[in-house]
Amino acid sequence: MIRLHRLRKTYAGAVALESLSLEVERGEVMGLLGPNGAGKTTCLRVLTCFVPPTSGEAWVDGLEVRRHSQAIRQRLGYLPEGVPLYPELRVTELLRFSAGLRGLGSRQTRREIDRVTGLCGLGEVRRQVVGTLSRGYRQRLGLATALVGDPPLVVLDEPTVGLDPNQIREVRQLIRDLGGSHTVLLSTHVLTEVEAVCSRAAIIHRGRLVECGPVDQLRGGTHTIVVGLRGEAGRAEAVLAGVTGVQRVEPLPSAALGAAGDAGEPVVWLRLHGELDAGHCEAVAVAVLGAGMGLQQLRLDCSTLEEAFARATAGSRVET
Amino acid sequence: MWVLTRRELAGYFFSPLAWVVLTLFLLVQGYSFYIYVELVNRPDAPRGTVMQFFFGGTFLYWLFVIFIVSVITMRLVAEERRSGTVELLLTAPVTEAQVVLGKYIAAVLFYAFLWLPTVAYAGVMASVALSPLAWGPVAAAYLGTLTVGAACIAVGLLCSVLCRNQIVAAVLTFTSLSLLLLFGALEAVVSRPGLRRVVEYLNLFAQMEEFASGIVDTRRLVFHFTLVLLCLTAAARALERRKWR
Numbered sequence: 001m002i003r004l005h006r007l008r009k010t011y012a013g014a015v016a017l018e019s020l021s022l023e024v025e026r027g028e029v030m031g032l033l034g035p036n037g038a039g040k041t042t043c044l045r046v047l048t049c050f051v052p053p054t055s056g057e058a059w060v061d062g063l064e065v066r067r068h069s070q071a072i073r074q075r076l077g078y079l080p081e082g083v084p085l086y087p088e089l090r091v092t093e094l095l096r097f098s099a100g101l102r103g104l105g106s107r108q109t110r111r112e113i114d115r116v117t118g119l120c121g122l123g124e125v126r127r128q129v130v131g132t133l134s135r136g137y138r139q140r141l142g143l144a145t146a147l148v149g150d151p152p153l154v155v156l157d158e159p160t161v162g163l164d165p166n167q168i169r170e171v172r173q174l175i176r177d178l179g180g181s182h183t184v185l186l187s188t189h190v191l192t193e194v195e196a197v198c199s200r201a202a203i204i205h206r207g208r209l210v211e212c213g214p215v216d217q218l219r220g221g222t223h224t225i226v227v228g229l230r231g232e233a234g235r236a237e238a239v240l241a242g243v244t245g246v247q248r249v250e251p252l253p254s255a256a257l258g259a260a261g262d263a264g265e266p267v268v269w270l271r272l273h274g275e276l277d278a279g280h281c282e283a284v285a286v287a288v289l290g291a292g293m294g295l296q297q298l299r300l301d302c303s304t305l306e307e308a309f310a311r312a313t314a315g316s317r318v319e320t
Numbered sequence: 321m322w323v324l325t326r327r328e329l330a331g332y333f334f335s336p337l338a339w340v341v342l343t344l345f346l347l348v349q350g351y352s353f354y355i356y357v358e359l360v361n362r363p364d365a366p367r368g369t370v371m372q373f374f375f376g377g378t379f380l381y382w383l384f385v386i387f388i389v390s391v392i393t394m395r396l397v398a399e400e401r402r403s404g405t406v407e408l409l410l411t412a413p414v415t416e417a418q419v420v421l422g423k424y425i426a427a428v429l430f431y432a433f434l435w436l437p438t439v440a441y442a443g444v445m446a447s448v449a450l451s452p453l454a455w456g457p458v459a460a461a462y463l464g465t466l467t468v469g470a471a472c473i474a475v476g477l478l479c480s481v482l483c484r485n486q487i488v489a490a491v492l493t494f495t496s497l498s499l500l501l502l503f504g505a506l507e508a509v510v511s512r513p514g515l516r517r518v519v520e521y522l523n524l525f526a527q528m529e530e531f532a533s534g535i536v537d538t539r540r541l542v543f544h545f546t547l548v549l550l551c552l553t554a555a556a557r558a559l560e561r562r563k564w565r
Contacts, residue, residue: 048411074413084404086327088334100323101412145408 001026001153001183002047007056009042009207016042018207019056024200026152029179031194031215032187034204035313040187041081043204044155047185048078060153074102077146081157081187083138087131091122091141094130095148102149116144119174121167135162143171147178154178156186160193172197191305201305203312210312218308224301225272225284226252231293233268239291240272243283247274267296276300324414324422325429328396332430341391345384345434352380353441370445371453374438375461376528385469386497392430393476394490396423397559401484410559417556420477424552427473428466435465457534464531467544468524472497474551481555500524 002024009017017039024030032040045051046058049069058065060072086094092113099109117123120140125133133141139162146154159175160168175197178184188194194201194215201218203211211218225246229236237249252269272284278300288295332338356373359366375381400406409419439462446453476493483489504523510516520526527540 045407050407050411070413070415073411076411078408078411080404080407080411082404084406084408086331086405088331089327093330097323097327098412100326101409101414103413 001028001061002030002185003057003059004043004047005057005059007043007046007058008054009039009046009051010054015207017046017053020204020207020209022202022209022212024183024185026183027180028200029175029184029186029198031198031201032185032204033189033191033194033201033309036189038204038313039207040204041157042207044078044157044185044187048076048155049073075151076153076155077148077151078154079142079146079156079159083142085130085138085141085145087129089130091117091126091128091130091133094141095144098145098148104149112148112150115150116147119147120144121170136164136167139163140167140171143174152182154182154184156184158188159186160188160190168193191309195305203309205313211308215305219302219305223276225276225281226297226299226301227270227272227284227288227295228267228297229270229288229293229295230267231288231291235291236268236270236288236293239287239293240270240284243272243280243287245274245276245280245283246272248272271301321414321418321422321425324419325426328423328426329429331395332392332426337391337395338430341388342434345388346437348380348384349438349441352378353438369454369457371442371458371461372532374441375465375532376525381528382501382524385465385472386494386501388431388434389469389472389476389497390490390493392427392434393473393480393493394486396427396477396480397555398480398483398486398489402486415556416559417552420481420552420556420559424474424477424555427477428470431469431473432466435462435469454534457532460534460536461528461532463536464528464540467541468528468531471544471547471551474548474555475500478551478555478558481558 002022004020004022007017007020008015020039020043032043034040042051046053046065047060049065049072052066061075063072063075065072086097089097095113095116096109099112104112117126120143122137122140122144125137128137130138130141139159143156143159146156156175160171163171172193175184175186179199186193186198198215200213201211201215202209203218227236227240233251237251240246241249250271250273252271272280274280281298281300285295285298353370353374356370359373360368360370397406400409410416442453442455442458446455475496476489479492479496480486480489483492500522501524504519504525507516507519507523507526510519521539521543527537527543530537530540
């Protein structure tokens with residue numbers, strides 16, 4: 001559905017996108033992650049035909065953005081950053097305007113207004129003036145305008161900003177529901193949103209694509225096991241290094257973990273690295289107890305998207 | 321395109337600015353109408369009818385046309401750029417030309433709406449004047465006011481596309497139209513025949529005096545239409561270029 005090939009965009013000499021290549025399949029919900037100024041919004045603006053690429057190509061549904069701007073705009077619904085809306089209009093008037101821009105007839109417009117107000121929970125404020133809406137309702141209205149006409153591609157820039165936790169859950173569910181029948185590209189700072197909603201994610205840093213793939217794969221898929229035990233540190237390390245699957249044993253500072261042995265004997269904290277999963281916890285427990293050491297704590301640490309994001313964008317401030 | 325015109329008109333009528341402009345416009349036009357009636361009733365009054373003075377006989381007419389056009393065009397695109405709604409508009413399946421034309425038609429309709437109540441002044445003159453009112457020159461004057469206003473609005477729209485700040489857009493429009501108006505004043509000082517003909521052709525003062533006298537010269541209409549076409553084309557191109565920057 002979306003194909004970016006060596007996309008480059010500069011603004012007055014400043015590079016916003018540099019050789020960005022990315023593909024999004026039809027029906028996929030793709031998250032676009034990156035720190036501030038990474039080029040996410042520029043990428044969305046190129047795709048929505050708002051700014052042209054300096055070089056490279058951007059295709060939407062087999063159409064190139066510079067040559068087929070009108071046809072592409074007909075196929076997409078866009079929620080821009082900051083949700084710009086006309087404050088003097090009523091909610092239904094704004095949705096009617098949006099439908100009018102898409103060339104919908106009056107009957108279809110009425111049907112679409114009913115559909116999107118229901119989808120986005122705007123029923124209570126249908127007659128309200130946009131300028132008097134709360135931030136959450138404005139966000140939902142922005143989303144509703146993007147969905148008018150049921151476009152096959154939905155591009156959302158920070159879709160849950162300003163929503164309360166319940167609204168966030170509803171909007172995330174809505175985006176999940178759009179997946180399959182729609183292609184959704186969403187840019188966000190909220191990593192948990194990507195984990196909750198997206199099937200794939202791309203991390204952009206300084207205009208370049210640094211990571212792209214299924215969310216599970218981006219997390220790294222590797223887990224570590226943290227063990228707290230009572231015994232002699234050198235012996236414990238040797239015992240645990242022998243457990244199948246453990247590739248490296250890393251001693252952890254016990255002070256950082258805030259624990260001490262209740263019998264006066266210090267607790268040794270170790271992190272086990274390797275191709276580990278929950279099944280290895282049992283083997284580790286058997287090894288510790290078999291060596292006559294006391295097991296204080298044992299837990300499986302799953303790597304997070306946040307860690308992957310921090311790794312990929314190392315060297316810049318990370319916003320989560 | 322009509323959907324854009326409708327939204328723009330809603331923008332005018334739902335904002336207090338439009339009603340303030342309408343009130344001030346009618347207040348000043350009513351006052352100037354009263355002055356012209358007083359003037360014509362004086363024994364040493366210059367030749368001409370009240371309606372002739374009302375439409376372009378003095379600088380007051382032009383001051384208000386330029387001022388009103390600057391105010392009603394300043395927000396057209398500059399406000400959309402400031403609020404960010406231009407992104408919503410230009411990523412919708414409409415062309416830049418449709419956006420420009422839709423906004424332009426709305427501004428012209430609003431301008432015509434401002435002038436509409438002044439038809440009552442002609443009605444007043446028809447009912448109280450001793451000699452019957454010549455409706456032909458009045459109709460020609462309204463046609464001139466509409467086409468001159470339409471040309472000025474096109475200039476204002478272009479200025480609004482070029483500026484992000486609506487106050488700057490209004491100042492630019494006011495300055496551009498003032499220069500265009502003052503260009504006609506050169507007619508008195510230019511002696512070269514070729515240049516004099518150009519200045520004469522572009523003289524807005526003379527144009528409105530003609531319309532107010534009941535003369536509808538198609539060359540004037542062609543000039544207004546050409547100015548509209550040039551400015552709207554430039555506005556559409558500028559919008560496209562600025563959008564793509």
